[in-house]
Structures are given as structure tokens and as C-alpha cells.
Amino acid sequence: MENKQWPIFYIHGFRGGDYTTEKMIESALKFNHKDEYLKATISWRGKITYEGTWTSDHHPIIQVVFKNKYVGSTQISYWLSKLLFNLRTKHEFDTYDAIGHSLGAVALLLVNLKEKLHPYMPRLKKLVTIAGPFNGILGLGDLPNVNRIKPDGRPAFMSPTYFRIFMGRNSISDDLRVLNIYGNVDDHSNSDKYISVTSVKSISYILKPRVKEYIDYPVNGSKAEHSLMHDNSEILKRVNNFIYSNPLT
Secondary structure (H helix, E strand, C coil), rough: CCCCCCCCCCCCCCCCHHHHHHHHHHHHHHHHHCCCEEEEEEECCCCEEEEEEEECCEEEEEEEECCCCCCCHHHHHHHHHHHHHHHHHHHCEEEEEEEECCHHHHHHHHHHHHHHHHCCCCCCEEEEEEEECCCEEEEEEEECCCCCCCCCEEEEECHHHHHHHHCHHHHCCCCCEEEEEEEECCCCHHHHHHHHEEHHHHHHHHHCCCCCCCEEEEECCCCCCCHHHHHCCCHHHHHHHHHCCCCCC
């Protein structure tokens, strides 16, 4: 096990692309004194093409890009599962870490729910979720300051996606470590302009009792806007420290 590689995946969300994770990867490369990574592009029909390099070090970096940037978390999770199986046939790894922005974060959790059903699927060990719409999107199943988190941590309302994760919660890996990052632009909406703080924090009710480590990390101010968070230097530093410092073995 100790000799096998442990790749790190970067996943964008709805309307995203390679530009979404570009700064994150640049920051990770600098943090690890590296200059190469693998880019996996998934077509509208699910065909995977690769460019760049799967490096020989312990933590190769993989940027995942979806040509169809307008699909939901279920389709993204299907493509991610396909990618994991494809890469495992090419490279020797049993475990991986991942960073997901927006719907990419939700999709990674949906992939994790499948692990116990598929023994050949690599095991997710560290997960960073950035601005994950786990319990609704403003204007699409959520409204500013309507949903709330009860004293026991349970959200007052559950979106269909949240309910799906809730019902499958016993399949979540108990050795998973999670860093959940969310933004608040400090206006009346208590949101990052697209995702409410309540929507993002709702996932703690499901994850915190089950995973090995769970950390909420709030970011406030103008740089906490949804589409800016993946380039926020404070967030990049926190992500790199969580993923690459004191790595699991």
C-alpha cells in the first residue's frame, strides 16, 4: 500500500471548466515544487481524453474537465466514477483525495456513496468541498434566509439531492476527512450570492457523525463570492495545507 500512488483530483461544477481549477492547481504545483499534471477531459458522450503527465511521485495531480458544463451532480458523479475506474486500470492506486467546487463537491459525495457497492473503486480519503450546494441553490429550491439549521444541526428543509445523500448516509466512508468551505459576502442573503450558508452547512448534519474528521471553514467578504472562491488565496492556502500537509499513509 505504501508504495502505491495517491492521486489528487480537482473537479469543477456547473458552468465551470479548466479555468475553475486553474489557480488551485497552480497553487498546488507551487506548494509541492512540481510543474506537471494530468488533464482529463470528458466529452458530451462520456469519452475520456488525456493530456499532460501522470507524474511518478506519490501524489499525481489530475484536473478534470467536462465538455458539457451544464449537467447536474448525478451526471458528473457518473462520469467521475467512470474516470476513476479508467485511471485505475492504467495506474496502481487504491486511494485518492479530491477537491470539488460547487456541483463538483456534491458529485464527489455521490461517488463516495457508491464505494461500498464497488470493491474495485478507489477509496476517497480526503475531500475538500468548496461552495457545495448540498441543500439547494438560491432561486432553485432555496431562498435567502428561509431554510434554517435546527439546534441539533438538522436543516428544516431537505432538497431532493440532500435527501438522497441523507438516505444513503450509512454508505459514507467512516475514514473520510472533510474540509467544507463556504462563503458569505455579508449582505442580507447570508450566502455567496448563489449558495446560502445554510445549504452548505447542512451537510455537516450528515457527515459529522460519520466521517473521521469534519471541518467547516467560513470565508467572509467580497472575495467569498461563489465564482471567486476557487481563486481566493486564503482558500488555496487552506486547501493545500489540508490535502498535502501531514498526508495520510
